[in-house]
Amino acid sequence: ECRLGGSAKRSYSITSCASVFQVNVRDALNQAMDEELERDERVFLLGEEVAQYDGAYKVSRGLWKKYGDKRIIDTPITEMGFAGIAVGAAFAGLRPICEFMTWNFSMQAIDQVINSAAKTYYMSAGFQTVPIVFRGPNGSSAGVAAQHSQCFAAWYGHCPGLKVVSPWNSEDARGLLKAAIRDDNPVVFLENEMMYGVPFELSEEMMHKDFVIPIGKAKVERQGTHITLVSHSRCVGFCLDAAAVLAKEGVECEVVNLRTIRPLDVDTIEASVMKTGNLVTVEGGWPQYGVGAEICARIMEGPAFNYLDAPAVRVTGVDIPMPYAKILEDHSVPQIKDIIFSVKKVLNM
Amino acid sequence: CRHEAASVVVSSRSYADFTPEATFDIKKVDLHRLEEGPPLTSTLTREDGLKYYRTMQTIRRMELKADQLYKQKIIRGFCHLYDGQEACAVGIEGGITLSDHLITAYRAHGYTLTRGGTVREIMAELTGRREGIAKGKGGSMHMYTKNFYGGNGIVGAQVPLGAGVALACKYLGTDQLCVSLYGDGAANQGQIFETYNMASLWKLPIIFICENNQYGMGTSVERASASTEYYKRGDFIPGLRVDGMDVLCVREATKFAADHCRSGKGPILMELQTYRYHGHSMSDPGVSYRTREEIQEVRSKSDPISMLKDRMLSNNMASVEELKEIDIEVRKEIEDAAQFATTDPEPPLDDLCSHIYANEKSFEVRGATPWTKLTSHS
Numbered sequence: 001e002c003r004l005g006g007s008a009k010r011s012y013s014i015t016s017c018a019s020v021f022q023v024n025v026r027d028a029l030n031q032a033m034d035e036e037l038e039r040d041e042r043v044f045l046l047g048e049e050v051a052q053y054d055g056a057y058k059v060s061r062g063l064w065k066k067y068g069d070k071r072i073i074d075t076p077i078t079e080m081g082f083a084g085i086a087v088g089a090a091f092a093g094l095r096p097i098c099e100f101m102t103w104n105f106s107m108q109a110i111d112q113v114i115n116s117a118a119k120t121y122y123m124s125a126g127f128q129t130v131p132i133v134f135r136g137p138n139g140s141s142a143g144v145a146a147q148h149s150q151c152f153a154a155w156y157g158h159c160p161g162l163k164v165v166s167p168w169n170s171e172d173a174r175g176l177l178k179a180a181i182r183d184d185n186p187v188v189f190l191e192n193e194m195m196y197g198v199p200f201e202l203s204e205e206m207m208h209k210d211f212v213i214p215i216g217k218a219k220v221e222r223q224g225t226h227i228t229l230v231s232h233s234r235c236v237g238f239c240l241d242a243a244a245v246l247a248k249e250g251v252e253c254e255v256v257n258l259r260t261i262r263p264l265d266v267d268t269i270e271a272s273v274m275k276t277g278n279l280v281t282v283e284g285g286w287p288q289y290g291v292g293a294e295i296c297a298r299i300m301e302g303p304a305f306n307y308l309d310a311p312a313v314r315v316t317g318v319d320i321p322m323p324y325a326k327i328l329e330d331h332s333v334p335q336i337k338d339i340i341f342s343v344k345k346v347l348n349m
Numbered sequence: 350c351r352h353e354a355a356s357v358v359v360s361s362r363s364y365a366d367f368t369p370e371a372t373f374d375i376k377k378v379d380l381h382r383l384e385e386g387p388p389l390t391s392t393l394t395r396e397d398g399l400k401y402y403r404t405m406q407t408i409r410r411m412e413l414k415a416d417q418l419y420k421q422k423i424i425r426g427f428c429h430l431y432d433g434q435e436a437c438a439v440g441i442e443g444g445i446t447l448s449d450h451l452i453t454a455y456r457a458h459g460y461t462l463t464r465g466g467t468v469r470e471i472m473a474e475l476t477g478r479r480e481g482i483a484k485g486k487g488g489s490m491h492m493y494t495k496n497f498y499g500g501n502g503i504v505g506a507q508v509p510l511g512a513g514v515a516l517a518c519k520y521l522g523t524d525q526l527c528v529s530l531y532g533d534g535a536a537n538q539g540q541i542f543e544t545y546n547m548a549s550l551w552k553l554p555i556i557f558i559c560e561n562n563q564y565g566m567g568t569s570v571e572r573a574s575a576s577t578e579y580y581k582r583g584d585f586i587p588g589l590r591v592d593g594m595d596v597l598c599v600r601e602a603t604k605f606a607a608d609h610c611r612s613g614k615g616p617i618l619m620e621l622q623t624y625r626y627h628g629h630s631m632s633d634p635g636v637s638y639r640t641r642e643e644i645q646e647v648r649s650k651s652d653p654i655s656m657l658k659d660r661m662l663s664n665n666m667a668s669v670e671e672l673k674e675i676d677i678e679v680r681k682e683i684e685d686a687a688q689f690a691t692t693d694p695e696p697p698l699d700d701l702c703s704h705i706y707a708n709e710k711s712f713e714v715r716g717a718t719p720w721t722k723l724t725s726h727s
Binding site: 044070073075076078080081082083084085086087088089090091092093094096111112115116121122123124125126127128129131160161163184185263301302 | 450452483484485486487491493498499501502503506508509510511512513514515516517518520521527539540543544546547550551703704705706707708709712714719727
């Protein structure tokens with residue numbers, strides 16, 4: 001295979017006639033938004049620095065130049081206000097994409113996300129739809145310290161009326177963002193800053209302008225027989241790395257990429273656990289009342305429990321605010337060795 | 350029978366005897382950053398007068414009936430009544446059209462009516478029945494109709510939402526506008542100032558309206574706000590302070606504000622000085638932070654319905670009997686609605702989990718126990 005660097009460069013596989021594209025997550029998100037803006041005039045993007053700055057993390061690069069002030073709107077630093085404006089625009093028939101520079105800043109606006117967006121379809125008994133996407137980077141980054149490193153998957157995943165999506169790779173980013181924008185419901189779209197620059201291969205099919213990934217379906221990234229690893233976002237990559245190391249010792253891990261936090265694809269997790277008999281969940285967020293906690297509770301309450309050979313356990317971020325110093329930060333997040341260690345503990349190796 | 354006699358009198362006097370329209374002096378409006386304000390007179394047609402009278406009376410009687418039903422525990426939870434403030438809802442609607450948009454906070458029953466809801470479906474929502482305007486899912490604070498976005502429970506949140514609706518109006522190239530209401534209590538909310546800023550920057554077609562009824566729950570305006578000149582709080586946004594007890598004042602000011610928006614000048618702010626007879630909600634007697642004398646004084650001197658009635662009668666725009674007829678019809682409508690609202694069945698349990706997501710195939714919802722599997726329909 002000939003693999004060229006850069007974004008969306010076509011390369012040709014020797015073994016087949018299909019072409020593949022190298023696309024990093026940032027560009028996948030960018031292309032998804034570009035295509036959806038073109039497809040539907042009601043779609044527009046607002047947030048801090050999304051227009052003339054090309055996006056704080058360059059995710060919206062080029063969009064303002066192409067679509068102009070009407071559709072790509074720079075806002076003042078007033079999250080509660082502009083999130084409310086975005087929700088109101090959705091009430092009145094537009095399809096806004098509301099960017100939070102990071103999900104940490106969404107706390108300023110969380111009332112609009114939950115009380116104005118998530119609950120309105122229910123409160124109005126189906127009269128008022130809210131077709132909005134809230135998106136931005138979530139979770140830990142590198143050296144940005146406590147106030148800029150929180151994972152919000154559990155907080156938003158708690159609330160009925162929301163869909164909460166957490167892509168890992170470029171395929172996820174592209175397919176899920178398109179699905180989110182086309183969805184008539186409020187979607188919380190949790191990106192990851194550390195993944196923005198990571199390239200992945202996208203097939204021609206994935207590059208099609210109508211390529212969408214269904215929200216609410218997990219994907220088995222790696223088949224295995226001995227243990228199930230369930231994860232979302234960046235940690236999926238760590239699980240695959242851990243699986244590669246464990247394979248050398250004869251342990252075959254099945255790696256499930258949740259893709260969606262709410263609605264949670266319990267069926268896929270259960271089917272996997274019923275096959276392997278063991279479960280470790282892996283997430284970047286804090287342990288208490290988290291995504292892993294929910295998965296374990298669901299497994300306890302469902303048919304897969306009887307197939308467990310050992311209690312299910314969680315690998316999570318450390319239960320502390322994120323420190324700054326590199327050595328401390330490195331020890332605050334789940335590392336590949338933590339996943340390997342937990343797998344071996346569960347399998348009693 | 351006295352009723353029969355009254356209708357005989359009414360039918361024998363032809364409507365050609367009545368003055369078809371009259372012009373009234375209305376109170377001057379205080380202006381902020383405006384060279385000119387709304388006119389100092391308002392011309393009222395007989396037809397509009399009767400319409401405003403009927404609508405205000407309907408709101409009044411509907412709210413009083415809600416009070417009764419609440420005390421009988423047929424309505425529960427929050428119930429924030431609008432009696433006293435009728436001229437605001439009716440006057441505003443007189444200055445815009447139903448293709449314009451409106452959003453308000455939780456004291457919303459009057460607006461649900463002026464925006465096209467029926468008394469029946471409003472009352473059935475208050476009693477939590479299946480024919481309620483939100484099928485019993487929303488309650489007092491969450492009623493919606495076309496171009497009316499509630500009914501919002503979180504103080505202040507409705508204001509940025511209204512600006513979003515206005516953004517959509519501009520984006521879609523219509524000449525519609527959005528009226529975004531809030532109270533004197535909400536007027537200090539940070540998100541409202543955030544909205545003033547963005548609405549001005551982007552010249553959104555929004556009319557901000559502060560319904561100043563003097564009290565945010567139990568806190569008088571002097572105790573809550575460093576500046577009680579709410580019409581000036583928009584700073585760079587032009588403002589008007591209007592007598593909110595006079596339906597004609599409210600109408601003229603709204604028309605003026607609507608013209609301002611539709612001409613592309615951006616937002617404008619109206620403060621309506623009004624008063625609520627009831628306490629903040631049904632759990633507030635409303636007399637620990639204000640005097641009964643004050644309430645009585647407003648009732649006797651400034652009641653919006655009496656003011657309109659006196660104007661129409663003293664200008665021969667309607668007869669006493671005719672207005673009494675309207676009162677009787679309104680009372681009947683309310684009685685029928687209340688009867689309906691107390692007998693209509695509650696929503697079916699099957700509806701419990703519905704309306705979580707729009708345009709979605711049915712899915713399972715976890716019930717109170719792991720064995721309780723419920724279904725959600727769109």
